[in-house]
Amino acid sequence: MLADLALPLLRCLDPETAHRLTVRVLGSGFMPVGTSWKPDPRLAQDLFGLHFAHPVGIAAGFDKDAEAYAGALRLGAAFVEVGTMTPKAQPGNPRPRLFRLPEDEAVINRNGFNNNGLASGAARLSGRVRAEGIVGANVGANKGVETPESDYAAGVAAMAPLADYITINVSSPNTPGLRDLQAPGPLRDLLRAAKTARAEVVPENAPAILLKIAPDLGDEQLEGIVGVVLEEEIDGMIVSNTTIARPESLRNPNRSETGGLSGAPLFGPSTEILRKTYCLTGGKIPLIGVGGVDSGAAAYAKIKAGASLVQLYTALIYKGPGLVRRIADELGTLLERDGCSSLAEAVGVETGTAP
Numbered sequence: 629m630l631a632d633l634a635l636p637l638l639r640c641l642d643p644e645t646a647h648r649l650t651v652r653v654l655g656s657g658f659m660p661v662g663t664s665w666k667p668d669p670r671l672a673q674d675l676f677g678l679h680f681a682h683p684v685g686i687a688a689g690f691d692k693d694a695e696a697y698a699g700a701l702r703l704g705a706a707f708v709e710v711g712t713m714t715p716k717a718q719p720g721n722p723r724p725r726l727f728r729l730p731e732d733e734a735v736i737n738r739n740g741f742n743n744n745g746l747a748s749g750a751a752r753l754s755g756r757v758r759a760e761g762i763v764g765a766n767v768g769a770n771k772g773v774e775t776p777e778s779d780y781a782a783g784v785a786a787m788a789p790l791a792d793y794i795t796i797n798v799s800s801p802n803t804p805g806l807r808d809l810q811a812p813g814p815l816r817d818l819l820r821a822a823k824t825a826r827a828e829v830v831p832e833n834a835p836a837i838l839l840k841i842a843p844d845l846g847d848e849q850l851e852g853i854v855g856v857v858l859e860e861e862i863d864g865m866i867v868s869n870t871t872i873a874r875p876e877s878l879r880n881p882n883r884s885e886t887g888g889l890s891g892a893p894l895f896g897p898s899t900e901i902l903r904k905t906y907c908l909t910g911g912k913i914p915l916i917g918v919g920g921v922d923s924g925a926a927a928y929a930k931i932k933a934g935a936s937l938v939q940l941y942t943a944l945i946y947k948g949p950g951l952v953r954r955i956a957d958e959l960g961t962l963l964e965r966d967g968c969s970s971l972a973e974a975v976g977v978e979t980g981t982a983p
Contacts, residue, residue, distance in 0.1 A: 643726040643735070643945075651691060654699030665704060665953055668960030671971050675914045675936055676793050676836035676863055678762050682706045682956040683971060684927065687918050687939035688766035688795065688840075692743045694752040701761035704953040709939065710749065711766030712797050715782045717745035718770055721802065725887070728945070729880035733922065734894070735942045737870070738887030740802045741768050746786040753790040765791035766840070771803055777818035781825040784837070788830045796822055799842035799869035801888045807842055812852045815839075819860045836863035841905075843868035843898045843919065850901065854908040864914040866939070867902040870894065891942035895920025899933050906934025907981050922947060924958020931959075931971065932978040 641649065671682035685707035686700050694710040701708055720742025727736045743749070749765070756763060767783025769776035780796055787794050796819065798809040809815060819839070826834050839862055841853055857865060870888025878893060898919025906915055917935030921927050922943035930938050943951055959971070968974050 642724065643728050644723060647690075647726070651696045654691075654696035654703075657699060667704075667706075667953075667956045668963070670963050670969060671956060671959055673936060673971060677833070678707075678792055680706045680762065680937060683931065683935075683937045683959070684921075684952050684955050685709065685762075685916075685937060685939045686944075686952075687941040688712055688764075688797070689737075689739075690941050690944075694749040694763075694765075697763050698756065698760055701763075703949045704956065705761070706956075707762035707764060707792070707937070709764040709766050709795060710753070710791075711743070711795070712741050712768040712800065713743050713746050713749045713765065713783060713787075714741050714768050714770045715746050715779050715786075716770050717748065718742065727882040727885045727887070729878065729882050729891070730946070731879045732877070732883075732891065732893055733943070733946050734878070734880075734889055734891030735945065736882060736885045736887045736889050738802045738885070740771065741800065746783060750786050750790060753787075756790075758792075762792045764793040764795055764838075766795040766797050768797045768800065768803070769806065769809075776806075776809060776814075777821040780818045781821040784822045784825040785829045788826045788835055791835055793836040793838060793863070794822075794826070795838045795840050795866055797840045797869070799840050801842070801844075801870060801872045807844075810841060810845070810849065810853055812856050815853060815856050816860065819856065819862060823860065838862070838864040838866055838916070840866035841868055841901075843871045843894065843901050844873060845901060847904070850904055851908060854905060858909065858912065862913070864916065865905060865909075866916040866918060867905050867935075868894075868898045868919055871897060873897065890919065891946075892920050892922060895922075895926060895929075899930060902930060902935060903933040903979050906976050906979050910981060911976050921955070922951070924955050924962055927955050927959055928962045928974070931974050932976070934976040934979055936972070936975050 721740035765787035769779035917930030
């Protein structure tokens, strides 16, 4: 409640300053959080060799440098994904690079993988208490690198001993050429490099590798990506990153800013590509649904479209950190309404291909 009351104050600050302040407060452990809340046991799932108490997590981009994951877990998130981290520290694109669209409950960012580098993130993760909750690590390539597969291999090697799962991010629109890595040839090369690096560092009980894709994919592109993922036996996919599209419905003047759009306007296209991905995979691998998750109903729609887990970030800006627990509570109510004894029963039920 205290955190939600701070929202008007944070909105008086420019978006990036407000974000940094939020991360620092969570990272300090200052924010008081009650401990009596328990999610509905029907929401629990075992995926990637991990136990998720409920399906709601925090997406990458919120805690880029692994500074605040413990605080985010205390807010009630079932899991937190830190990053995106690159081998070398880089400043990202010039500021301003983060823009609120309040009327649209959306954000546009062109951050460009600003982060302090793998070594910094690894140092912070090395001290974490695994019993506190699930932490994934999102890794990417430095801007302008000639051999991106080497950067991804380095990210996996650094994070494999420390993270519960690792996400390969080839879908940010803010690093030139990055999305080209979603083509089958380059994608196969970097996924193989990532798997090799994981096996060399953690030969047994290794963390899962997931691939995060863009929402701006044609059917043929998506089919190619899913084909490579299944051939290479990648453990899961995250659908999706931000979009470069600009829906006609956008009202805020910031709609013309360059970058990736997230929030409510992303819900429709990201859920549609999630549904297509689930159909193409035949439900063979777990999917994490991202994009416009701002309520239990939105999360449930992602689940019925094929997501086993969901992530949010932009909605926290407009609805506060209490949203994580509200969504989980609402999901429990929706399962009760539909007579489901477990969340797994609802996964993919509206795709026509539920296993």
